[in-house]
Structure formats: C-alpha cells, structure tokens
C-alpha cells in the first residue's frame with residue numbers, strides 16, 4: 001500500500017540528493033535523552049507524572065524567530081507551573097516544536113475562485129502562498145526544515161538550561177499580560193510559589209534543580225522521507241532511533257495497522273504516540289498496542305484521544321476499558337482540539353473554547369469512572385495574542401479573526417486561553 005499523505009516528489013534527482021544529504025547530517029536529538037523521556041512517560045502512565053504537549057498546529061520557517069519561540073516556551077512553562085502546583089507531581093514539558101512542519105490534509109487540492117492548486121501540506125513540503133511556484137512540492141524544503149528545527153532546538157535548550165526557566169522567575173513570565181482574569185489567577189499562584197521558595201531558601205535548601213527545566217521536542221511523524229533519513233543507529237546499543245525529535249506521533253489519518261506510518265514507528269525505539277479519533281474501537285487500540293509495543297515497554301506508547309466534546313463520554317470508555325483489560329500501561333492523553341473544529345460564520349476554521357474545556361472535563365470523568373489514569377494534555381497553542389479559537393474569559397469573537405487570525409492550518413489557543421485551560425486541568429488533577 002502506498003503511504004498516505006505523502007508529497008509527489010519521489011523519483012526526481014533533487015529528491016535523491018536531499019535524502020542523501022539528510023542522511024549525513026548530525027542527529028537533532030540524542031538517544032540518551034530519548035530514553036530519559038521514556039522513563040518520564042512511564043511515570044505518567046502510572047499516575048506519577050503528567051504530560052503537557054503544546055505548540056503550533058503547523059510551525060512555519062518564517063515564524064521561527066527568537067520572540068515567538070520564547071513566547072511559546074514561556075507559555076508552556078507557565079502552564080506547567082499551574083499543573084505542577086495543582087497536581088503536586090512532576091509535569092513533563094514537551095513542545096509541538098522544532099519539527100512540526102508536515103500536515104495531513106483532507107483534500108489534495110485547494111480552490112480559490114477558478115484557480116485550483118495543490119493544498120498546503122506544511123512548510124517542509126510546499127509554501128502557503130497561493131501560487132503554482134509556492135505550492136509545488138519541493139524536497140529542498142526538508143533541508144530548511146532540518147536547519148530550522150536545529151536552530152529552534154538550540155534556542156529551546158538555551159532558554160530551558162540557561163536560567164530563563166528558573167522557577168524563581170515565575171512572575172517575570174507573566175509580564176505584559178495583566179488584563180485577563182487567568183493572569184491574575186496565575187499571579188496569585190506565582191506569589192504562593194515565591195513564598196514557598198523563599199521559605200525553603202531560608203531553610204538552606206539547594207535550588208540547583210529549579211534553575212533548569214527538561215523540555216522535549218515532538219511532532220507528527222508524517223513525512224516518511226524525512227523521518228527515515230533522520231533515523232540513526234545508537235552507538236551505545238546498536239538500536240534505531242528517529243533523531244528528528246524526542247517523541248513522534250502517528251496522526252488520526254495515518255494510523256491504519258498495515259500502513260507505512262505504523263510500520264515505520266514500530267521499528268524505532270523512541271517513545272511514540274497515536275492519535276485516536278471517535279471511530280476507534282477497543283480492538284483497534286489493542287491491535288496498535290500489539291504492533292507498536294509488543295514488549296509492553298513502560299513509557300513506549302501514548303494514546304492521544306481526540307473525540308470531540310459531544311462524543312468523548314460515549315466513545316472513550318470502551319477503548320479505555322479494552323486496553324485496561326489487557327493490562328497494557330499506555331499514557332492516556334487528551335487532545336481537546338482536533339475533534340472540535342467548526343467553521344465560523346465569517347468563514348474561518350475555529351474551535352469554541354467551551355468545547356475544548358468540555359472535552360477535557362469529559363476525559364477526566366471517563367478516567368475517574370474507570371479507575372484509569374488521565375496522563376496528559378495535548379494542545380495547539382501559541383504564546384501570542386492571536387484570535388483563532390472563540391471564547392475564553394476575555395472572549396475572542398469572530399470579528400477579531402480578520403485582524404488577529406494567523407495560523408496556516410488549524411486554530412490555536414492564545415496565551416490567555418492556554419493558561420485558563422491549564423487551571424481547569426490542574427483542578428481535574430487535584431481531584432484525581
């Protein structure tokens with residue numbers, strides 16, 4: 001079977017040249033870090049940690065600037081602080097960052113007026129501008145994606161290891177955002193953390209560990225040319241790792257058991273995720289476990305459920321029950337974005353923040369009633385003040401879309417909505 005959702009560039013000399021160049025470039029992540037992440041995820045599966053995955057729907061080359069990367073990292077750190085405080089357990093911080101450049105699409109083409117061109121498939125494949133040149137599939141873009149991922153990761157490492165993520169900076173991450181109620185709530189929490197930190201400091205505690213944050217990079221392993229070319233043999237163990245990111249996931253559109261994406265990810269040692277939509281059956285989930293995690297390795301497999309607010313309470317329980325009854329210990333993560341996409345009256349792809357919150361509530365309810373572990377949250381979000389999802393306590397309204405809608409594919413939570421969501425999840429975790 002031909003792999004789904006792939007570009008039409010195979011067989012050109014340029015394609016062969018780029019693949020051979022990618023094969024010689026250094027890995028973006030190291031197998032040792034990937035193994036540490038797997039052990040963290042094993043803790044999340046047991047209910048001893050919580051996974052926070054967040055970032056752009058589709059990263060773009062032009063938005064890989066210091067300010068924007070910093071805003072996203074800062075927002076994820078803020079959400080993580082809220083969650084850590086609420087859950088009183090470690091939060092695994094992971095960006096849909098430094099590699100989230102390939103997008104699956106519902107249609108191969110896009111029509112505007114009487115012009116039809118190839119659909120935009122992410123900056124790693126083609127450009128967003130609606131011209132034949134830009135929409136042509138260009139393998140050279142894989143090299144730009146590699147370089148952009150490398151520079152993004154470099155900055156993330158600098159921010160999270162070089163002092164910016166110091167927990168004693170919790171207040172400074174909030175600067176410039178004070179009007180929204182979520183920011184006030186955050187300020188109060190930051191104040192409580194400050195007092196606790198000062199108390200511990202006065203007691204002579206050692207704060208080395210608070211100066212740095214572990215931060216992992218994740219993306220959908222959609223573009224198989226790129227993922228295969230970045231797969232390397234680990235010199236310590238002789239085992240294959242996909243070194244394009246720490247954590248890779250298989251999307252809802254490419255998760256069939258005999259498909260090329262499942263086959264590829266069954267062969268690498270990274271911790272991996274699979275998106276599960278509302279048509280998934282319990283048997284589908286069991287088959288995926290048997291194929292992707294036959295050894296039942298702790299931390300290996302994460303199921304990211306994206307059911308939709310109206311469906312989660314019916315669709316999720318049979319899947320979770322079936323998996324629970326096999327004894328497999330996967331990480332259960334909620335993606336409250338992808339099942340809740342609608343089109344606004346003025347023609348924008350959007351999501352209602354209320355639906356996002358409701359899916360998260362449903363996720364916690366289902367796991368509470370089955371006695372299983374709600375292990376993480378996966379969101380499309382940005383650190384910027386965009387208007388792409390409707391609602392929130394400082395509500396985004398449709399009229400703002402014309403000036404503040406920036407995403408190139410799916411709508412993201414803005415900075416305030418992301419924080420608000422983190423408070424809701426923290427509440428759910430506190431009750432867990």
Ligand SMILES: O=C[C@H](O)[C@H](O)COP(=O)(O)O
Nearest residue numbers: 057103104105106107409410
């Ligand atoms: O992010 C997810 C998918 O790429 C996206 O929802 C597909 O969008 P489309 O239906 O606009 O192609």
Ligand SMILES: C=C(OP(=O)(O)O)C(=O)O
Nearest residue numbers: 104251252253275306338
């Ligand atoms: C395409 C995505 O999601 P899904 O596969 O769940 O539709 C995504 O997370 O970018």
